[in-house]
Every structure is written in C-alpha cells, then in structure tokens.
Amino acid sequence: MLYTAPSRMKNCSGPSPRGKRGWKSFHGILKGMILYLQKEEYQPGKALSEAELKNAISIHHALATRAKDYSKRPHVFYLRTADWRVFLFQASSLEQMQSWITRINVVAAMFSAPPFPAAVSSQKKFSRPLLPSAATRLSQEEQVRTHEAKLKAMASELQEHQAALLGKKARGKEAEEQRQKEAYLEFEKSRYGTYAALLRVKLKAGSEELDVVEAALAQAGSTEDGVLPPHASPSLQPSVSSQPRAQWHGSEPRAGAGSGRRKP
Numbered sequence: 001m002l003y004t005a006p007s008r009m010k011n012c013s014g015p016s017p018r019g020k021r022g023w024k025s026f027h028g029i030l031k032g033m034i035l036y037l038q039k040e041e042y043q044p045g046k047a048l049s050e051a052e053l054k055n056a057i058s059i060h061h062a063l064a065t066r067a068k069d070y071s072k073r074p075h076v077f078y079l080r081t082a083d084w085r086v087f088l089f090q091a092s093s094l095e096q097m098q099s100w101i102t103r104i105n106v107v108a109a110m111f112s113a114p115p116f117p118a119a120v121s122s123q124k125k126f127s128r129p130l131l132p133s134a135a136t137r138l139s140q141e142e143q144v145r146t147h148e149a150k151l152k153a154m155a156s157e158l159q160e161h162q163a164a165l166l167g168k169k170a171r172g173k174e175a176e177e178q179r180q181k182e183a184y185l186e187f188e189k190s191r192y193g194t195y196a197a198l199l200r201v202k203l204k205a206g207s208e209e210l211d212v213v214e215a216a217l218a219q220a221g222s223t224e225d226g227v228l229p230p231h232a233s234p235s236l237q238p239s240v241s242s243q244p245r246a247q248w249h250g251s252e253p254r255a256g257a258g259s260g261r262r263k264p
Contacts, residue, residue, distance in 0.1 A: 023073075023090070026055075030103055033060050033111050033135065035079075057081060061112045061131040063191045064104040066097065077101050080187070082131045102217060103210050106202060109195035111135040114146050126181040144199045151192040158185040 026037040036048060037055040048056075061082035070076045070088065075097040079087040091097035113136040115129055136143055161182060170178055198217075205216035 028089075028100075030059075030107065033058055033107060035059055035104070057087065058133060059104055059108050060133050060135075061115075061191070062104065062108050063187070063194060064101040065190075066101065079104065082133070084128065099214060102198070102214050105194055106198050106210065106213055109147065109198045110140065110143065110202075112195070114138070115150075126177045126184075128184055140199060140203060144196055144203065147192045147196040147199065151189060151196055154185055154189040154192060158182070158189055161185060 026039060029036040029038060035057040036052055037057070038048070038052050057079070058081065059079070062079060064077055064079045067076040067078050067088060073090045075091040075094055077089050077091070077097055077100065079089060081087075089097075089100065091100055113132040113134055115131050138146060161178075165178060165182075198213075201216050201220055202213050205212050207213065207216075
C-alpha cells in the first residue's frame with residue numbers, strides 16, 4: 001500500500017492552490033509502467049474507476065529518490081516524472097520506502113525507451129527534450145548499454161556547461177535558463193546512472209522477480225535509495241505490487257497508498 005499527497009510544484013499550469021496541498025492516503029498499485037492510486041485496497045479483477053485512471057502516474061523515464069531535505073515526516077521519497085512533475089510520498093516504514101524506490105526505478109530502467117534525437121533549432125533558449133512514453137524494444141543488455149552511453153553523454157555535457165559558465169555573470173532570464181539546464185543535466189546524469197546500476201544488478205541476479213532483485217541489491221551493498229555505490233557494479237518484469245505503504249502530498253496527479261507530495 002502507498003500513500004501520496006500533492007505538494008507545491010512549478011509547471012506550465014503554475015503553483016497549486018493552497019487548499020490542494022494536503023496529504024491524502026491511497027493504495028498504490030504499480031502495474032507495468034503505471035502507478036495507480038486507489039482509495040480502496042487493491043482487488044484483482046476489479047475495474048478501475050474514472051478517478052483512479054485520472055490519478056494514475058506514468059513512470060517512464062521517472063526517478064524515485066529519498067527526500068533527504070524533507071524533515072516534516074519520516075520515510076518520504078520524491079518521484080520526478082518525465083514531464084518534471086514531482087510527487088512526494090510517505091511510506092509507513094524505512095523498508096517500504098526503500099522497496100518503492102527500488103521497484104519504481106527498476107521498472108523505469110527496464111522499460112523506458114531511448115530518448116528522441118535532439119530537435120534542431122536556431123533558438124538558444126534551453127528546453128528539455130521530449131521523452132517517449134512507449135516501452136523500449138531493446139533487450140535488457142542493449143538497454144543497459146544505452147543507459148551507460150547516456151550517462152557518459154550527460155556527464156560530458158554537464159562538464160562542458162559548467163566550464164562554459166566559468167568567469168561569466170549572466171543575469172535575469174539568461175541566468176535562469178543556465179540554472180535550469182544545469183539542474184536538468186545533473187538530474188539526467190543521476191537518472192541514467194541509477195538505471196544502469198539497477199539493470200546490472202538485475203541481469204546478474206538472473207530473475208524477473210522484484211523481491212529477488214531487491215535482495216541482490218541489498219547483498220551488493222546498495223544505498224538507502226536503492227542505488228549502488230560508485231565502486232559496485234551490479235536489473236524485473238513489471239508486476240502488481242500493493243505491499244509498501246506511502247502517502248501523497250502535492251498538486252495535480254497523485255501516487256500510491258501512503259503519503260506523497262509533488263514539486264517540480
């Protein structure tokens with residue numbers, strides 16, 4: 001079970017109204033690349049309501065991380081989606097929080113298709129590229145290599161971006177765009193690094209079962225966020241899981257049984 005709650009988030013629709021930022025409880029069901037939020041406990045075979053379908057969150061190209069900077073509640077993690085919405089979830093225990101983070105990230109790593117080629121534009125304004133929502137057609141071995149190649153590319157681009165800023169004092173809109181690009185590159189570097197490490201673990205474990213992959217991560221010495229340390233080198237079939245609990249706090253779509261909050 002997982003609980004989520006809407007949090008403040010910046011996106012094209014603007015910040016959320018104050019009245020929509022409270023924590024709300026849901027049962028979270030991760031099925032394929034979709035996280036469904038249900039008010040009632042999961043019942044196999046029961047059709048989802050219109051509201052539950054509306055609240056569903058796609059986790060393609062998403063990344064879940066522990067919310068280390070959030071101190072109001074324990075066992076809280078962030079979920080940033082492909083369109084840069086952010087949800088804040090609260091699990092009922094440290095173990096369940098870690099389990100949700102691992103499961104979300106492994107499924108995203110397995111099935112997120114390679115990004116589209118960068119669009120050619122004469123404008124210098126930074127904009128995040130669109131990411132495909134369809135599942136990848138690559139084998140898991142090819143998927144790992146793709147993630148590793150993107151990790152290297154993001155790390156190189158981030159280094160070049162930071163080097164280009166040395167000695168420059170941008171202001172106003174230009175400074176904001178530079179900040180946004182740096183934040184984007186840092187996030188993508190972290191996301192692809194997490195994906196590659198998790199898939200390596202899965203391939204080494206030789207199993208499609210999430211429980212087996214979680215155990216392999218623990219044995220490999222993963223961090224509290226379900227990510228392996230840099231020196232470790234370690235991958236699941238999408239399944240329905242209603243075990244962990246969490247809460248939701250934020251604005252717009254919500255996620256899981258537990259508590260969560262979103263912010264971009």
